[in-house]
Amino acid sequence: MTQTAKPETGAFSPRDLDHQPPAFTPGYKTSILRSPQRNLVSFENTVSEITGPTFGHQMLGELDNDLILNYAAPGESAIGERLIVHGRVLDEQGRPVPNVLVEFWQANAGGRYRHKKDAYLAALDPNFGGCGRTISAEDGSYNFRTVKPGPYPWPNGANDWRPAHIHFSVFGHGFAQRLITQMYFEGDPHIALCPIVQTIPDETAIDALVARLDMDNTIPMDIRAYRFDIVLRGRRSTLFENRLEGN
Amino acid sequence: MSAEYLKESASQTAGPYVHIGCVPSFAGLTGMYGGNDLGDTMITGDVKGERITIEGYVFDGSGAPAKDALLEIWQADAAGLYNAPTETRGQADPNFTGWGRQPTDGDTGRYRFETIKPGAVPYPGGQMQAPHCVVWIVARGINLGLNTRIYFDDEADANASDPVLNKVELSARRDTLVAKKSGNTYTFNIHLQGEHETVFFDI
Secondary structure, eight states: OOOOSSOOOOOBOOOOGGGSOOSOOTTSTTHHHHSOOSOOEEOOOOHHHHOOOOOOGGGOOTTTTBTTTTTSOTTOOOOSOEEEEEEEEEETTSOBOOSOEEEEEOOOTTSOOSSTTOOOSSOOOTTOOOEEEEEOOTTSEEEEEEEOOOOEEESSSTTEEEOSEEEEEEOOSSGGGOEEEEEEETTOTTTTTOTTGGGOOOHHHHHTTEEEEOGGGOBTTTBEEEEOOEEEOOBOOOTTGGGOSOO | OOSOOOOOOOOOOOOTTHHHHHOHHHHTOTTGGGGOOTTSOOBOSSOOSOEEEEEEEEEOTTSOBOSSOEEEEEEOOTTSOOSSTTOOSOOOOTTBOOEEEEEOOTTTOEEEEEEEOOOOOBOTTSOBOOSOEEEEEEOTTOSSOEEEEEEETTOHHHHHTOTTGGGSSSHHHHGGGEEEEETTEEEOOEESSSTTOOOOEEO
16 A cells, blocks of 8 residues: 555545434433533534544654553563554555554453542552553554453443443544444453443444454463554545536 | 445443553553653644633533533634644644643643634634634443534634534534633633533534
């Protein structure tokens, strides 16, 4: 894939809200008071939505995409199942989205977050912070090393547990592409039981958030790989753009 | 539509621990990324334009401030140019990133951006929009990031003819998008729900 000399500057295709969770999802109780009740107001993309912040590779530190080591004392490493998570950032037309910042955060192998508001009784790992970041390559690819996060209980229903998951924050080339989501692991029985996962009404949309075990990229005697592709909104076709009559 | 395209990845809530990934120093992961939270500083040098503060709260449907929300703003520089490769109209002020990210305070729920007053940018077709910041809000309990805009109450004439504000049919609801100035500080409160629910956009 060759690099495009000029970035594309067209408007984005409308967001397919049928593929997204609605705001009001009473099974996930916190959404009840945090969901707008009025219609979203639509308008065509302007330069404010089409543009967005970009970040250079020079911003990254050497261990930013290595959660096994980036909070560990020298010579130490995080406890847990060693994983490579990798994939591509694509748009809805299947084209790679290069040079976008991807941030990720997660609980440790025991299901505990390094956060002052997480009081779960599982132990903190002194060598695990739980955050990392990278920038997609020219072919849209990204990767990082981590340990598999543990499932954990959370106050919602009487006995709700989150599936093992990694949070993702993804920038695009336009502010309208901004996305936060979560990645799950193939075969986890908690996926079907989780009120947060089940806010998504479309089974295929849920399935697209489930990373697959990737034996081809697993390094023997070292670390297993999981593959997770991320799809951002695409820009509308510019076919016949110069043939419009009027303005 | 019969053509086959990929679907945008479904959104999931940022959750209560979004700070670990997006503002790790705020979360207490001291030293991560050199100790600087990305987006904390929008002004990086001798910036052109009027320096302002934008602050406020994100209220839920019960009127309680959300103490675990994260806001991002994106705005033009004082000349109305975005600091982005996709900006085709000129070169933006190199001392202004145009992008800021701030959490609401864990004790009070207040957020604050130190920025500049943006210049006006065009709407498709050439008409000018009133000066504004675009805003994206994520938090526990928000399944899909919410998009809104901050306009400025000392731009009454420009606001009256702004094509986006005029998409909002009830004029009283337009006021939910207008920050109130006092000194160099604009107050912009976001109401997720209820009588004063902020206008959110499908962009």
